[in-house]
Amino acid sequence: MAYQNLITEVKANILYITINREKSLNALNKDTLTELADVIAYAGKTAEVRGVILTGAGEKAFVAGADIKEFADYSGKQGEELAKRGQDEVFNAIENSPKLFIAAINGFALGGGLELAMACHIRIASDNAKLGLPEVTLGLIPGYGGTQRLTQLVGKGKAIELIATANMVTAVEAEKIGLVNHVVPQPDLIGKAEEILNVVKQRAPLAISAAIKSVIASLNDVNGYATEIEAFGKCFETADFKEGVNAFVEKRKANFTGH
Structure with a gap:
């Protein structure tokens, strides 16, 4: 699997996916979403893959949002199509995958980045991570399932507060409200994800x-x-x-x- 924006590797039945756009804080552009759709489909149909760890390159960001420049001039219809395709091919595809996806949140998870993490089945955050949905500061709302999944994870009141204020929360606060499962020091992040998947791999x-x-x-x-x-x-x-x-x-x- 050779991609321009992702680094992928299967090792010991775990598929490692790293979004590799560190200079852009791993922002989700069209090409990255297309590549993610492809590797998610690969994971679902490949027996060798027993679980997936999804993370971002570097130590600053998991994914710091979508690439706003790509859709700045979109019409309402184009905006709807952008959301529908992204949800169908990437975000819902992760949630509905038969393989367990763990988001290893190694820094900022904002906007589409937090939506990507929430689509995963389990979330682990490094202690320096900050999470939020800042879309209303752009005159938008989350469009990749964020309003739905945040509500499912943290409840209606907290979800509306986070979306309406656009405030970020720390990793510790995210764990407290149920947005992430575990918080660990950044050097231990991938190891914690592997620890969980190594237990899962022993099951049917x-x-x-x-x-x-x-x-x-x-x-x-x-x-x-x-x-x-x-x-x-x-x-x-x-x-x-x-x-x-x-x-x-x-x-x-x-x-x-x-x-």
Whole structure:
């Protein structure tokens, strides 16, 4: 996978994605979003990939927003299309991926950058990180799912406060309100993400995917309980279920294969 704006590597069943536009604080331009869409699709269909760590290059920014210059002259219709394509191909694609995505937030996560982190299933922030949705300072609102996902994570009152004031929060405050799962010193950031994925890698891959699908269903306009019931039933048809039960009975570690 050769990209102009991303550095990607698969190592020990983990796909590492680094947004590599450090001089622009890793801002999301069209080309970067196109490349992200491609690598997200790759992760979903590649059995070797058991989880994904998404981060930004350097020590200043995860992603400091979208590239405003690209859409400064857009019409309303063009703005709608920008949001729809971004949501469908990148942000929703991450959330709906069968592979677990962890955002390793290594600095500023602002605007589209915070929306990208919120689309991931788990967020870990370095202790120097600052997070916010400053779109109203430009006369805009978040357009990549930010109004929805921030509300899901922190509740209506806090979400409206953060969006309406455009104030940033520190990593410690973000953890306190449920916006991130963990805060660690910056040198430990990737290691913490790997620690979580190394535990996940020991579990049944199809069950992990089914669990993600069921949790996400609870947030969308579908019957999450029905999704869970169906996914639960399908797990009984997998070789991994039989292996898990046999390993439990035989008091040994299960060897899951994703089948």
